[in-house]
Amino acid sequence: DVKVTQSSRYLVKRTGEKVFLECVQDMDHENMFWYRQDPGLGLRLIYFSYDVKMKEKGDIPEGYSVSREKKERFSLILESASTNQTSMYLCASTGGPEAFFGQGTRLTVV
Amino acid sequence: RKEVEQDPGPFNVPEGATVAFNCTYSNSASQSFFWYRQDCRKEPKLLMSVYSSGNEDGRFTAQLNRASQYISLLIRDSKLSDSATYLCVVNYRGAQKLVFGQGTRLTINP
DSSP states (O other): OOOEEESOSEEEEOTTOOEEEEEEESSOOSEEEEEEEETTTEEEEEEEESSTTOOEEOSOOTTEEEEEEETTEEEEEESSOOGGGOEEEEEEEESSSOEEEOOOEEEEEO | OOSEEEOOOOEEEETTOOEEEEEEEOOTTEEEEEEEEEOTTSOOEEEEEEOTTOEEETTEEEEEETTTTEEEEEEOSOOGGGOEEEEEEEEETTSOOEEEOOOEEEEEEO
């Protein structure tokens, strides 16, 4: 079975902190994605990567950056966390048409 | 206008009923189409792909209308376990970018 693992299920951070969300997949997938999910807004794409060291902005990249130094790992970075970044963050990977998701990280910024 | 739009519901239907969801997409370059299911506090998982000729998987039928740019999902003889949020997903040609609708919440009542 494909496994996509996110480093934390729940995180509480203070405003202004630098936050790292880690995602690892074990199926040698080329493409990896970071989404955030908010009530009434669905999943919105933050960034995606189709190869090591390659990244593309999604629909809402402001306030975020990403890093993909190894194929299996895709990190989302909140440079200076703000309360409007409180959300559920979902990582996904694809090697074909189907996307496999991690279990999600619920981030609260206080 | 959102790239992928769904009626957010909620839909509340009795067990055994037939229920249908629609989803519209704005980009005619869209290549692949899917329905995902998301249970409460869980990650989304693929329910079924949607093919031009229409396809069926047990009680579930998916249809694609490229001319009108919409896809649909029909659930027959609904079960309590069908209660979930159903997400319409579109993959754009030339880019491994999955765009999600905001989801339709379905509750099946005994």
